Amino acid sequence: MSALIRNRQIVPNDVTILDDEAAAPQNGNFVVSLARWQKDNAQLRSLSVDVGVRLPNTADLTTIWAELEDRKLIVLDFPGFADGRAYSQARLLRDRYAYKGEILAVGGAVVRDQIQGMQRSGINSFLLRADQDPNVCLTAFDDFASAYQRATDKDMVIPREHRRSNSL
Amino acid sequence: MYRYDQYDQTLVNERVAQYRDQTQRFLAGTLPDDEFRALRLRNGLYIQRFAPMLRVSVPYGMLSSKQVRMLAHIARKYDKGYGHFTTRQNIQYNWPKLEEVPDILADLASVEMHAIQTSGNCIRNVTSDHLAGVAKDELVDPRPYCEITRQWATFHPEFNWLPRKFKIAFSSTTADRAAIRVHDIGIQIVRNDKGELGYQVYVGGGLGRTPIIGPLVREFLPELDLLSYCEAVLRVYNRLGRRDNMYKARIKILVKETGLAKFTEMVEAEWAHIKDGDLKLQPQDLERMKSHFTEFAYDKNxxxxxxxxxxxxxxxxxxxxxxxxxxxxxxxxxxxxxxxxxxxxxxxxxxxxxxxxxxxxxxxxxxxxxxxxxxxxxxxxxxxxxxxxxxxxxxxxxxGLATPNIGLLTDLICCPGLDFCSLANAGSIGVAQDIFDIFENLDYQHDIGEIKIKMSGCMNGCGHHTVGHIGILGVDKKGEEWYQVTIGGSAENDASLGDRTGPSISRADIAGVVEKIVDVYLENRHSEDESLLKTYRRIGMQPFKERIYNTAPAAEAIA
CATH class of the missing domain: 3.90.480.20 (Sulfite Reductase Hemoprotein; domain 2)
Structure with missing residues (x-):
């Protein structure tokens, strides 16, 4: 059973990710693939629950953003340990489109050794790979207290610190 | 040179702790092999033929005496008493123990060094002219720009899992000593017509099995836009670079398959979004960095x-x-x-x-x-x-460090080859020695003049063979070591890829073939001022080919 970390807290896994063939649940929020979201858009939008959208990591946000901007949850896919395409999607969602909703990472790379990088790219919740110990994963967010890049996180950003101390 | 402040030091200390934890989880069996492999590579640790190999980062080639003493200490304590400087200005150790690497990293951190991103599919060590700051033909010192770029690239969260490795090099001189056009991004610092500093940006150069001289993607990038432009290039690459075939995953293939015009358009479009954002440098950022690279108090007398x-x-x-x-x-x-x-x-x-x-x-x-x-x-x-x-x-x-051969034939560059590297098809160190033996007479070498021989044990091209005036590439033929030879490569401003002479050459004949190439050159050059490269470009391959193959019966065609 995969654990869920949201905003640096272990929380009950309340995310239902539907297969494309599966019927929508009677109650409760769920997530569909981008393809299903596009295909059944009118019907899904007519439901009274929140429907999240899961993007393939090849999706080009410039062409689909208009269909996503009112979603409260966008799911990014990290299919393999070494496939980092969704990191760029996360950055674009936060930086380019100022997306304020939840970004959830799922897939084989959602592990102890990558979630701080994901967090620093703008992802705030993590459906951990099944073999991961959520308490061990929580420690990952403290691996580095600061960073050189002004990414989309709130941690201490070194160039900003330098500018501040310069202007004192 | 650049000295760490509290932030830099904290970061490398944190990295040591992180890697120690990763090593412990691997040894305890809770971190899978293939994942630990990806993580250790990001710390420069390969598992090689006989032992792990650890590559330590030397940012743009700068070392303090204290750091070199630590490198010596590490060689003695954890290795067999020596190290190997690489073609990317780093140093490698061939015999460390996997369990001891965290301790080595801790020792390195104590002198402001690390092995971060010296391997793996991420942004590698930034390299530059080894004469930066003292070269006569320099526009400005490139090192502040290198360090700014190094910091931006270090643990960049978005670009740690790229399709393939990514190398950035800077040059600020008329004679390019950093081979920028065989890098993923090559940056030439220039001044425009108005006298403003900026950069020419080349993208998609590289060696390896598809050698390409990097094309110009931007004629003039303003000085303060360095990082935003790099970020735009990397973002396009991270999203669109091929991941289905590791031999086609470098950015050079993306540039080639997309077409330069289209690729440039994508980078420019991405850059337009971010150029005036957080990544735009402020003059004070540059001032601060330049203050690390001031001139020494030279003796006026x-x-x-x-x-x-x-x-x-x-x-x-x-x-x-x-x-x-x-x-x-x-x-x-x-x-x-x-x-x-x-x-x-x-x-x-x-x-x-x-x-x-x-x-x-x-x-x-x-x-x-x-x-x-x-x-x-x-x-x-x-x-x-x-x-x-x-x-x-x-x-x-x-x-034994005063051989007067800099720039001469025996100043050849060479990867570790089959003697150490698990990727190699053939040895390179032994061939280097054979060439040494033939051209031992230094007076003769002086007469020959500047010839760059570059040699790699496999087509990954760590020895940069494709841009050697004479290039030698080890190939495997039915378990035997053979060598392909090229002539006419150059990594400098007139960058070009060498041309194959023909069928590959046996181990026994390879040094002799180098001698034949030199002979043909000496017989044909107009004067001592005409280099091998110039002579070759004038007379072409034919005379070399005839000499090499007419008298080298051991050579045979590769099927």
Whole structure:
């Protein structure tokens, strides 16, 4: 059973990710693939629950953003340990489109050794790979207290610190 | 040179702790092999033929004497007493123990060093001209720009899982000594018509099995836009670079398959979104970084010395070294002195712990405590008073580090080859020695002049063979070591890829083939000023081909 970390807290896994063939649940929020979201858009939008959208990591946000901007949850896919395409999607969602909703990472790379990088790219919740110990994963967010890049996180950003101390 | 502040130091300390934890989880069996592999590579640790190999980062080739002493200590304590300088200005150890690597990293961190991103599919060490800050033909010192880029690239969260490795190099001189056009991003610092500083940006150069000279993607990028433009290039690459085939995953293939015009358009479109955002440098960022690379307090009376001229007259061995291994410094009375790591009987780039200690000592005494590593696998004392050169030479000679061959045929560059590397098809160190034996006579080498021989043990091309004036590539033929030869490559401003001479050559004949190429060159050159490259470009392959193959019956075609 995969654990869920949201905003640096272990929380009950309340995310239902539907297969494309599966019927929508009677109650409760769920997530569909981008393809299903596009295909059944009118019907899904007519439901009274929140429907999240899961993007393939090849999706080009410039062409689909208009269909996503009112979603409260966008799911990014990290299919393999070494496939980092969704990191760029996360950055674009936060930086380019100022997306304020939840970004959830799922897939084989959602592990102890990558979630701080994901967090620093703008992802705030993590459906951990099944073999991961959520308490061990929580420690990952403290691996580095600061960073050189002004990414989309709130941690201490070194160039900003330098500018501040310069202007004192 | 750049010195860490509290933030830099904290970051490398945190990295040591992180890697120690990763190693422990691997040894405890809770971190899978393939994942630990990806993580250890991001710390420069390969598992090689006989043992792990650890690659330590030397940012743009700058080392302090304290750091070199630590490198010596590591060689003694954790390895077999030596290290190997690479073609990307880094140093490698061939025999560390996996369990001890966290301790090595802790030792490195104590002298502001690390192994971060020296391997793996991420942004690698930033390289530059080894004569930065002292070269006569330099526009501005490139090192502040290198360091700004190094910091931006270090643990960049978005670009740690790229399709493939990514290398960035800077040049700021008319003669490119950093081979920028065979890098994923090559940056030439320039001034525009209005006198403003900025960059020419080349993207998609590279060696390996598809060698490509990087095309120009931007004619002039304003100085403050360095990082945002790099970020735009990397973002396009991270999203669209191929991940289905590791041999087609470098950005050069993306540029080639997309087409330069379209690729450039995508980068420019991405850049337009971010150019005025957080990544835009502020003048104070540059000022702050430049303050790390100020000129030394040079001896104003250095040029008044007359003893150097006397020594040159009195000691012909010293004069030969001075002629070959010294370069002109921009400060009167100073010289740039090369420490040759290309002695006969030693693998190119290798240096012992004792030599490292002695080099550190010499730099403290005579060159402001700094040492540089070059991408041609030598070391440099960048700031030596002429009156001290004789003492430096005497000591280097005792150490076996004064071979007067910089830029000559035996100053060849070479990967570790089959002797150490698990990727290699063929040995390169033994061939280097054969070439040494044939051309042992240094006077003869001087007559031949500057020829760059570059040799790789496999087509990954760590020895940059495709841009050697003479390139040698090890290939495997039914379990035997054979070599493909190219002529006419160059990594400098006139960058070009070498042309194959024809069928590959056996191990026994390869050094002899180099001799034949040199003979044809000597017979055909108009004067000593016409280099092999120029002669080759004038007379073409035919005369070389005839000589190589008519008299090399052992050669046979590769099917």
């Amino acid at each position: 250095a040029a008044a010395d007359t003893t150097y001229a006397d020594r040159l007259r009195e000691d012909s061995a010293f004069a030969a070294w001075a002629k070959r291994n010294l370069k002109e410094h921009r400060q009167p009375g100073y010289s740039i002195a090369f420490v040759s790591l290309k002695a006969s009987g030693v693998a190119p780039g290798d240096i012992t712990a004792e030599q490292m200690d002695a080099v550190a000592e010499l730099s403290d005494q005579y060159s402001f405590g700094e040492i540089r590593s070059t991408h041609e696998q030598n070391l440099v004392f960048a700031d030596v008073r002429q009156q001290d050169l004789y003492a430096v030479w005497l000591r280097l000679r005792e150490l």
